[in-house]
Amino acid sequence: MKLDRLTRHAVRVLAALATLLAGCTTYVTTQVTAFSDWNGSDATRTYAFTRAPEQKNNLEQATYEQIVANELALHAFRQADARDARYLVALAWGMRSDTVTVAQPVYYYNPWPGPYYWGRPFDPWGPWGPFPPTYVNQSYPVYTHLLGIRITEHASGKEVYNVTARNTDEQSSLFAAMPFLARSAMSDFPLSNGAVRTVKIPLNGKEGAPNEVAAGGAAPPAPASGAKTVE
Template sequence: MNIDRWTRRVALLFVALTALLSGCTTYVTTQVTAFSDWSGSDATRTYAFTRHEDQKNNLELSAYERIVANELALHAFREVSHDDARYLVELAYGIRSDIVTVAQPVYYNPWPGPYWGRPFDMWGPWGPFPATYVNQSYPVFTHLLGIRITERASGREVYNVTARNVSEESSLVRAMPYLARSALADFPLANGAVHTVKIPLGGGGGADANEVSLPAATPPAGAASAPKAAQ
């Protein structure tokens, strides 16, 4: 095996190892904003979901309610019938697409062929020539979940939290478990609180003070594929 081939194999191994290690530290980062007048206790955390009339048969909303219900259960909330509930929980959700343009470097190689990338090349893989830049556009998606809790008897709003994240993920269904966990991660937040929650992608790994571990969650099979905002 000649030196050039050995060098290329070592370089490929290094790139693969770097990609593997970087994959272990991939997070979904969500911004959470809350407004709170919460004074409930664990003994009174009974609730029911509420909907507008035109949402009665919304299968997508039903899927998201089940995801949020799992998170509420972690905070001693118990789902009951509407007439027995102390609190009513209403969801709002949506997705928006945008185009982001970034400048990407392009390097000029004046020495192609066997003289390029040799082990003792002092200039490295790009040579002594500066990079030029070209603009590259790609889509990004903003996912949103709002959770509003009111007292059933009085109609008084006691908690209103919004979770928002941006990624290349085009599916709101796949983003929803992260949004729900982030929105309720530190329930109840102080009034006007704004903070960021980082969740390991896929739910693996430990979490520090600023991170929340997310168990694997699969949305119900009845979830609709086309996202629609609920008001």
């Protein structure tokens, strides 16, 4: 009966711990580097996307442009016809895969119980266990996602803002990472020249986390910013 009560208590403790962990917020962490000559004097920020020859008629490019457009809208940018736009916005994006090897501990326990003493609780490990861990190398794939946003003045061709966002995780989908890259790249716009920031965005959909573009290409309404900048 005593063991049953202890078991029930342990189950309740584990259930409470699981509930607590479920409420924790997980963040996507992105490294952002910006170069800026932004004067901030313009009242109307009209822009149009521009593409390199290899980016023309590219559905993936168009999808990422819509995600970036959502973030530009949060900073008073408005899309216009290329002939009338004050700024031209160019995107560069990509993904690289790597393999990371980590030494993981492996524990081996003594299968034989220690001496049993009458009138004392049963000790499943005895005085000789558990054994010290051994370490085994395990390899994991990781993926680095990158987004570059370059803003130039249409009339002069002068570059006024160039920002790069980069994050690394086990997610192989660049599409899934792109809303976080775009939100991080435009966080605290405009950054000072040569600024390097770490931006954390909630992954659980709370605190204004980015929305993904639907499969059909229609963009969701621009959400309120949930980015947290770490100096």
